[in-house]
Amino acid sequence: MDEIGPSRKTVTEAPRPTQVCRETEVLVVGGGPAGVAAAVAAARNGADTTLIERYNHLGGMATGGLVILLPHMSAGTAEQEVAGICEEMVDRLDAIGGARHPSRSLLGSADAATINRLKHYHDFVVGGRVRMSVLVDPELLKCVLNDMIEEAGVKLYLHSWGSRAIADGKHVEGAIFESKSGRQAILSKMTIDATGDGDILASAGAEFEGAVDHTLRSGMLAVVFRLGDVDYLRYSTFRHSEPESYRKVMAEIQAAAGFRMLPVATHRDDQVWVNNWVPGNDCLNVEHLTAAEVNVRKAMRKAHAILRASMPGFEKSYILDTASQVGTRGSRRLAGEYTVTAEDLRVGTVFEDTIAAIPRFEENVSSKSPNRCIPYRALVPRAMERLLVAGRCFSSDIIANDLLNLIPFCVQMGEAAGTAAALSLRERVPARAVNRQALQRRLLAQGGWLPGEVMQALSAASAPASAPKEVAR
Numbered sequence: 001m002d003e004i005g006p007s008r009k010t011v012t013e014a015p016r017p018t019q020v021c022r023e024t025e026v027l028v029v030g031g032g033p034a035g036v037a038a039a040v041a042a043a044r045n046g047a048d049t050t051l052i053e054r055y056n057h058l059g060g061m062a063t064g065g066l067v068i069l070l071p072h073m074s075a076g077t078a079e080q081e082v083a084g085i086c087e088e089m090v091d092r093l094d095a096i097g098g099a100r101h102p103s104r105s106l107l108g109s110a111d112a113a114t115i116n117r118l119k120h121y122h123d124f125v126v127g128g129r130v131r132m133s134v135l136v137d138p139e140l141l142k143c144v145l146n147d148m149i150e151e152a153g154v155k156l157y158l159h160s161w162g163s164r165a166i167a168d169g170k171h172v173e174g175a176i177f178e179s180k181s182g183r184q185a186i187l188s189k190m191t192i193d194a195t196g197d198g199d200i201l202a203s204a205g206a207e208f209e210g211a212v213d214h215t216l217r218s219g220m221l222a223v224v225f226r227l228g229d230v231d232y233l234r235y236s237t238f239r240h241s242e243p244e245s246y247r248k249v250m251a252e253i254q255a256a257a258g259f260r261m262l263p264v265a266t267h268r269d270d271q272v273w274v275n276n277w278v279p280g281n282d283c284l285n286v287e288h289l290t291a292a293e294v295n296v297r298k299a300m301r302k303a304h305a306i307l308r309a310s311m312p313g314f315e316k317s318y319i320l321d322t323a324s325q326v327g328t329r330g331s332r333r334l335a336g337e338y339t340v341t342a343e344d345l346r347v348g349t350v351f352e353d354t355i356a357a358i359p360r361f362e363e364n365v366s367s368k369s370p371n372r373c374i375p376y377r378a379l380v381p382r383a384m385e386r387l388l389v390a391g392r393c394f395s396s397d398i399i400a401n402d403l404l405n406l407i408p409f410c411v412q413m414g415e416a417a418g419t420a421a422a423l424s425l426r427e428r429v430p431a432r433a434v435n436r437q438a439l440q441r442r443l444l445a446q447g448g449w450l451p452g453e454v455m456q457a458l459s460a461a462s463a464p465a466s467a468p469k470e471v472a473r
């Protein structure tokens, strides 16, 4: 060794056979919100399905990342736009005391006493109306997701890092993964990249966009932590009643930490999770990931000392835990058959192949402020067969990705991708040729919700007379 430190040398590994440990119909890589939904949907629709996840648990950011707020599942009316598998996750958590959210009978309410009670909890109230936003217990969510995967009959490999696609430049035929059992391969008829970072699509050679805007939330890393023995309602009351004093403490924390932090409600009034935004980092760079892990923990101790000293409600608090997964918000985005743009979000484009409708965050739904939509084509690569994506690597420009990559919407994309993968195998057609209305009908049958324009097109298509094909706003 004649150099110590960073090096530009390369090594060439000897070719060697890799053991195929399983052949499957649908392979999902990444067990976060999108990947779990994709695997459950594919298996429930009859496909032999395998899921590989690099860590010891399912749920991605929503569990290991301690990002424990599933916001904006409704848009300020009594209807719930995000339903299907996402709603099932919440129902299962409810049954074991693992979630807090407004009662469904209150959705859309503007009753003053109700609003006054719920305004303390993030995104339970938007524009003076009650919304379905859910605070989850991350440990119980891990258990719920295990149950859903097991009951659907998905073959699960944890501790399994998907290292590259098996692909010939035109088709994906599975993936290679590394684990304590060594380097192994899984062959598949359809592969769904739900790694968040698009690891599989990139190694397959599918086109993608990699640029990140470091001024947006999706361009920032985080290490979320939780504080225990907090009096959350005292803190929140202070925040609402003395905004200037509250801002002063938060500014002190930002100055000490070097970046913004925000205590957020949890499913219990004696805990908070602390969101944070570390700028100037790239979630595909291992040195940046390492620095974030180390630096946020340093900053956490400074922030916690200030909270204990100066923020009502935190006097007795202690550091409960830190996230086992570094918080990654945005990275590679598929260049798909359709790229969702900021303009689509502004005007509220309803696509003929809409698979998910997403409430606006800033205001309640109305004819002037329609839901935002994601088309199936945003999950389909332009020129790679037997591959779909689900979750935050969907085909979108930076702004659209920044706004739409929240957990409930990633679950919706996962459910659509898994259902489509199973339909493509059943119909013996490429994923890009799956009948869009058959897919939408399946999503509805699974408890999903689609915008009125799509529902009209579906009912017109089932009527004997021919119907207009485009549904655009």
Ligand SMILES: Cc1cc2nc3c(=O)[nH]c(=O)nc-3n(C[C@H](O)[C@H](O)[C@H](O)COP(=O)(O)OP(=O)(O)OC[C@H]3O[C@@H](n4cnc5c(N)ncnc54)[C@H](O)[C@@H]3O)c2cc1C
Pocket (backbone or CB within 6 Å): 029, 030, 031, 032, 033, 034, 035, 052, 053, 054, 055, 058, 059, 060, 061, 062, 065, 067, 068, 069, 070, 071, 160, 161, 162, 163, 194, 195, 196, 197, 199, 221, 222, 223, 224, 275, 276, 326, 327, 328, 329, 390, 391, 392, 393, 405, 406, 407, 408, 410
């Ligand atoms: C700090 C922070 C705060 C946020 N706040 C909110 C919020 O309040 N509400 C909200 O809804 N959203 C929030 N988001 C965004 C949201 O958490 C993510 O966009 C969402 O979780 C993406 O879901 P996903 O399934 O696409 O990816 P992820 O949640 O990232 O899941 C990807 C999964 O794939 C696994 N994986 C990755 N690579 C591989 C590989 N090569 N092989 C095997 N497995 C792999 C990962 O371990 C993980 O389990 C926040 C994000 C961060 C980081």
